[in-house]
Amino acid sequence: MVLIRLFSDFDGRIGLRAFWLGSAIVALTLLALQRIVPQFTDRQTAQTALAFINAFALFPWAALAAKRANDRGSVPLFGILLICAIVLPEQLRQYLPFGWRPSLEAISTIAWIVAFIDLGLMPSAKPEEAAQPAVAEAGST
Secondary structure: OOHHHHHHOOOOOOOHHHHHHHHHHHHHHHHHHHHHHHHHOOHHHHHHHHHHHHHHHHHHHHHHHHHHHHHOOOOHHHHHHHHHHHHHHHHHHHHOOHHHHHHHHHHHHHHHHHHHHHOOOOOOOOOHHHHHHHHHHHHHO
């Protein structure tokens, strides 16, 4: 799969190797940009740029998760919602009172665990195309 489609397309399926490789590329790119941008800009510009970079990183991770959820036999929206549940509570924390923080952390942690197990560890679901010819052959005998 071409790298552009890997990070920008929500259709298709990817296996564990492509999911982990893509996630590592996004994470390392994000980490590098978070370290480099403050070195070359003033504080206010760096905060604005990092907010944009963090928001933009949500898109390729959601694309990876959508394709991996599809590969697991689920709907792509499941992967997208898991990524949003992991990332967005941290962004909402500054706008909510202190009492909400433990709830946001719990939501993010639970979503991270589910995503890690379901998307990152579980094998691919069997393709539907492989099961249908066997049924057709059994019916013709």
